[in-house]
Amino acid sequence: MKAIVYHGNGGPDVLRLVDRDLPAPGPGEVRVRVAVSGVNPADCQARSGATTPMGFPEITPHLDGAGVIDDVGEGVDQSRVGQRVWLFMAAAGRPTGTAAEFTVVPADQAVPLPDEAGFDVGAALGVPALTAHRALTVAEDGPRRLRPGALDGRVVLAAGGAGAVGHAVIQLARWAGATVLSTVSGPEKARLATAAGAHHVINYREGDPAAEIREIAPDGVDIIAEVALGADLALDLAVLRTRGTISTYANDGGKPVELDVPRNMVLNTRFQFLVLYTAGAEARAAAAEDVAAAVRDGALPVGGEHGLPLVRFPLDRTADAHRAVESGTVGKVLVDVAS
Structure with missing residues (x-):
């Protein structure tokens, strides 16, 4: 699979597009084929080392994204395979964020995304x-x-x-x-x-x-x-x-x-x-449930006509996506992962 990685903190130039083996979900995890990855200031801060030093020798960035579950680990209901989901905190304390064709996350961090909500909506949820x-x-x-x-x-x-x-x-x-x-x-x-x-x-x-x-x-x-x-x-x-x-x-x-x-x-x-x-797992879980309900009600649309312009980059230009966030681009910066 194609993935963006970095091996040391620094500016956007540390980001590299590489080929990596397909990750396997462990117990309680799901693997997601990522369609769209969302970029937040927190992703840029983590990459630069402004918040925390690197905890892994190689990191694929980005906390948020959206896609489709294609495999599940032990203890996860098989019926979730094929489910459209939005992801949050994917790269928090883990080396595998959403700037890759596939990522693995704990099952409760992959929240069902209604059919009427596009992947752009899903990728713009998460941290914001x-x-x-x-x-x-x-x-x-x-x-x-x-x-x-x-x-x-x-x-x-x-x-x-x-x-x-x-x-x-x-x-x-x-x-x-x-x-x-x-x-x-x-x-x-x-x-x-x-x-x-x-x-x-x-x-x-x-x-x-x-x-x-x-x-x-x-x-x-x-x-x-x-x-x-x-x-x-x-x-x-x-x-x-x-x-x-x-x-x-x-x-x-x-x-x-x-x-x-x-x-x-x-x-x-x-x-x-x-x-x-540091908000705590209970607060994050409650927030994810309520945000999911708002999405089902159609209350969180994105796009310029809804007050949040979308600024898009392909996966191989993820460094430019980070530069856009760091320069204060108005709107939501997204990386299109799926071709």
């Missing part, structure tokens, strides 16, 4: 959708699971709604019944956040965004899914309701975070920092 679910389910007095109606009466602010996680926050929050706001940096990103389903979109670079948000939500925002905490904290605190939650999954721009402790004490602010690797 599960992160969005986590961001929406950590509030002190909020739901731990998402379903239609779970966020009725709540106000959710997706910071950076044109990004992959922000896009998933908008879609999942709207599916669950929230009033959804999004902050963006310009007209094109406003168009994308609106296409994703945001009820209100605010350009944080113009006018008085805090006043605009307070006019929409006079009692304040319940949950803020935050991508740039250092840059956005002042705005977040200006619009957060008492006992509101700021769910932080990134700090784009790297601006240091300075906390006004008395102010946050009065607000009873809840800061939830999150990353899927």
Whole structure:
């Protein structure tokens, strides 16, 4: 089979297209013929060594993807052979990610994908959708699971709604019944956040965004899914309701975070920092179940008309796909694995 591998941390140039033997699924595992592989910033960070050093002499990258199960290991129901699935955390603690024609994953990390959902949808779920679910389910007095109606009466602010996680926050929050706001940096990103389903979109670079948000939500925002905490904290605190939650999954721009402790004490602010690797198996499993339900309901479409443009590369240009992610390309970067 064809696979992308790297043998040492570094820039995108360390990625190589090679021929490898077909992997065999072990007990509790499935083998998937990969159709589309999704690329996330976390994949680039792992390749560069920014997050963790290499744990294996050779690694095939990418956490997310979609395809068809073609073999199962001991203890897995044979009826799963031929099942369309989306994959998450494929390369987490393992050397075999989705940037290959076949990959092997634990069976519970291969989630059934409805026939009406394309492989593009499946490959765009994973890290962004599960992160969005986590961001929406950590509030002190909020739901731990998402379903239609779970966020009725709540106000959710997706910071950076044109990004992959922000896009998933908008879609999942709207599916669950929230009033959804999004902050963006310009007209094109406003168009994308609106296409994703945001009820209100605010350009944080113009006018008085805090006043605009307070006019929409006079009692304040319940949950803020935050991508740039250092840059956005002042705005977040200006619009957060008492006992509101700021769910932080990134700090784009790297601006240091300075906390006004008395102010946050009065607000009873809840800061939830999150990353899927350490969120715990129970939280990841619950998120996968709820995201799968949203997919069945048609709530997580992708493509420019749905607010998430798709930027595609063939397998032999995976290095270019990584460069696109690292350069801040708007939309979801995908690698087409199947010819």
